[in-house]
Amino acid sequence: MQRTECLAMILAGGKGSRLGVLTKNVAKPAVLFGGKYRIIDFTLSNCRNSGISTVGILTQYQPLELNWYIGNGSSWDLDSEHGGAFILPPYMNDKDSSNWYQGTADAIYQNLNFMDMINPEYVLVLSGDHIYSMDYAKMLAFHKKHKAKATVSTIQVPLSEASRFGIMNTDPNLRINEFEEKPAKPKSTLASMGIYIFNKEVLKEYLIADAKRKDSDHDFGKNVIPAMLNDKLPVYAYPFEGYWKDVGTFESLWQANMDLLADDPPLSLNDPNWRIYAGNHSFPPHYVGPQGQLQSSLVGEGAAISGKVSHSVIFYNVVVEEGAKVTNSVILPGTVVEKGAEIDRAIIGERCRICAGVQIQGTNTKVAVYGNDETVKAETKGKGA
């Protein structure tokens, strides 16, 4: 068996509390996106497209649907002899009754034996919560070129948002000399994307040390990277340019969906050289009825569109009946929008029934949201989050 050069560890335990009803039964990485995908598809496809064939997926919160979705990883070509997709739930060991992952670093620490089993030279730590296309092979080449012990992928953010991120200062060669997690007064706009490459042995050493510290939050940004900088290790900032979104709120999730609808979107789903893979369901091509109208929209398989759809993302198996109107909205799989119903600026969950005549109206700053399996009648309206 060939040796795995770089092992990817995807942190997919995120609760995504701010996504309320949409993460009631699923972890945030399993939230649906873009007419066909789940958020984690982007990270998994990046791995596959970057030539990384061994991926550990660390699950925790509401793992059932995510585990089912990932299966053996075959949808992302990860079911190979010299690689694979490994679901890594928190361990139950003898010492503690429960070892719920305490932080990002602790999650990796608890899987040190998995890392030793794969025994890669480098470990790529990823988050399963982000929507972006990125070639990790370029970042790895950067890491090797600078003989770094750790590399943090970074992106420029607006100053107004910088205090939401880990912010760093670098020297002209991009070596990091300061890292502040969520600073109140950010000194730069170079933000961490929560993507790290470590030399495996170095990572192991620091994770073991961190685990012993009672005062640590066991977090990469707050504890591990600062500890490495403190010891003057060569830690570099890899400059990523491109579309990258952390869809933590209804509005950002909605906006990221809307971003796909531009004629030339910042994130392409149609790049033949960078395919986004997803689980498949064998639904037929979608049907557009004689009265159907579709503009500036994405429509998934198995949908039947007989009404008017504009500037919206329609998932697989959605039915939009005659006279119904869907505008600026995201409709998740299996939902039926009945005759004459009108939806504007909303995210509607899976298998909902939006009854005839219902009007749902959100705004750009407060998108209307309904969870899965809801029946929305004219009089019960307003149950949404």
Next chain:
Amino acid sequence: MSDILGLINLQCPNTMKELSAKRPLASEPFGAKFRLMDFALSNMVNAGIDTVGLILPFHSRSVLDHVRSAKEWDLARKQHGLYYLPMDEEDEIVNPKEGDIYSYYKNLRYIEAGQRRYLLLSGCDVVANINYEEVLHFHRKHNANITLVYKKQEADCPGEGYVLKTKSNGHVTGMKKAENVKKDENLFLGAVLMDSDLFLRMIRRANFGGKWKFFNEVLADNVENLRIFGFSFKGYAKRINSIDSYFQSSMDMLKLENWREIFHQDNRIYTKIKDEAPAKYMEEARVTNSLVANGCIIEGIVENSILFRKVRVGRNAVIRNSIIMQNTNIGEDAVLDYVICDKDRDIQPEAVLEGTEKEPLCIIKHEVR
């Protein structure tokens, strides 16, 4: 383990030479995403059949490329699963193309090794979502030796076909080849359920007896001495035996009830996965009464048409009453009416291509002489 062994003969003669000279009928694209062979294969899998043999046509590249490990049909198994049954090079000379007995004879080993009580034999030229479990119940209920699936024709169906004469209980009392199948006649859909042992005996005997055709030289001769029953299939079923029937059946899928029955019921039709993005409608798109597959990007006008995966429709282009196969690019301002366009074509901007309902214009990959 299923009681039924599946066998699909992909050597149906291609009656749509206008579309492609070499592609076997089994590989003809249908329904914006599928290939004709998907129906036979998926119907078997949906009946719980776990072992299916594919008798390959002579030009089998497109079949192999499509089916590969048969993972999409859940037939990539450690035991059982899909078996490719290729012909040998010399068989093309030995075997007159209109006969199928020799093809079965060459593959009797597959049926013997399968060790199942029943054999389900099917062709690959019918568009239908057939529940073969019902056929098996019917077969058992009548204690039949052989059950043939047929569809009572709702209209005249030009072109030759095999028709069955049945009593009201389904007992087949006669069968013949008809030059043109008429309204109310029972058109045989190419699916036969029978005892595996009986099939083995029949094929051995027929091959030594110098017979070529299973239906008219073997089955028809046994009408009186065997219990042969006809299962009347009530759903949508159309046999593809010409450009005309291909075009009509394709357009039938634009009726919501047909689309739902064929593609969108519990028993699905499976096909090769391509991982294309959801279809994208641009601001200027105007699409009505059409089927649109993933990977399409549409800027023009599309009416009464079928767009396969990864079709691009340029700005102001107009497509009406047409079938555009995968990965074809329709240039800006092009106008297509009653056109069947093969895959991987590039229609130039401003092109005007018009066929008629009776004679759709076929745009194909030309071979250079």
